[in-house]
Amino acid sequence: MDQAPHFTSANELTELAWRLIVQACTQRRHPFHTPTLSTLSERGPESRCVILRHADPSAWELRANADVRSPKAQELLSDPRCTWLFYSFPDHLQVRCYGRTQIHHLDDIAAEAWQKSQLLSRRCYLAPMSPSTPLDEPNSNLLPELADREPTEEEAQAGFANFSVMRCQVEQMDILSLRFDGNVRIQVTPNSDPIWIAP
Ligand SMILES: Cc1cc2nc3c(=O)[nH]c(=O)nc-3n(C[C@H](O)[C@H](O)[C@H](O)COP(=O)(O)O)c2cc1C
Numbered sequence: 001m002d003q004a005p006h007f008t009s010a011n012e013l014t015e016l017a018w019r020l021i022v023q024a025c026t027q028r029r030h031p032f033h034t035p036t037l038s039t040l041s042e043r044g045p046e047s048r049c050v051i052l053r054h055a056d057p058s059a060w061e062l063r064a065n066a067d068v069r070s071p072k073a074q075e076l077l078s079d080p081r082c083t084w085l086f087y088s089f090p091d092h093l094q095v096r097c098y099g100r101t102q103i104h105h106l107d108d109i110a111a112e113a114w115q116k117s118q119l120l121s122r123r124c125y126l127a128p129m130s131p132s133t134p135l136d137e138p139n140s141n142l143l144p145e146l147a148d149r150e151p152t153e154e155e156a157q158a159g160f161a162n163f164s165v166m167r168c169q170v171e172q173m174d175i176l177s178l179r180f181d182g183n184v185r186i187q188v189t190p191n192s193d194p195i196w197i198a199p
Helices: 010-026 071-078 108-116 119-126 153-162
Strands: 036-041 044-049 054-056 061-067 081-088 093-105 163-177 184-189 192-197
Touching: 010 054, 010 081, 010 093, 010 163, 010 184, 010 192, 036 071, 044 071, 061 071, 061 093, 061 119, 071 093, 071 163, 081 163, 093 108, 108 153, 108 163, 119 153, 153 163
Parallel strands: none
Antiparallel strands: 036 044, 036 081, 054 061, 061 163, 081 093, 093 163, 163 184, 184 192
16 A cells, blocks of 8 residues: 555544454564553563454454563553554554553463464473573573474473463554645544544
8 A cells, every 4th residue: 555545534544443453463464463562660661572462343452472470471460551552564554552451371361362372382481481581691491302393282281371461451542644645643442432633
């Protein structure tokens, strides 16, 4: 797409944002597949890429997976406020989702996501050291015997203890559509009509 559509309906823009977010859950090369998740850490805001695993436009919900020992999961446990940032160059669209993210660990939501995950992804959750542990030398933190293969279903099972789902309840979205002849921007919440705001 050379240009974004000329939006005159804020609802249409909201629908487009959710449509792209839903598509991105299953399309690995989709520009929205790896949003930036920002949390609040002791030293201030912290941001990182995550893989978008699930999105539900009717519930205004986003999900991604993380090691429960990781700084991001621990930050969200102490303060669930967060922002998920998406940008699609081909769609000329930026979407910011503000909300609160709960950590699901050893519960039904975690178990369902674990079942859907690939064995190779599960390998990361068998990491012997907590993510962000300082090291004397480069170390992948993979179990040495699994460095060159995926674990079996049985081997992977121990990783479930470290696996968590970050489930965000989106409370507000800020959507910016870029156009040569003028950008447009809206703010929208689940329970109110979107409003146009100056880009
Ligand atoms: C493309 C991409 C996708 C990523 N997806 C995830 C993810 O889904 N979950 C995750 O915990 N880390 C993911 N990471 C790694 C994080 O961005 C981050 O570097 C790491 O988890 C440490 O984060 P933390 O110290 O803030 O917890 C991804 C990194 C990249 C580059």
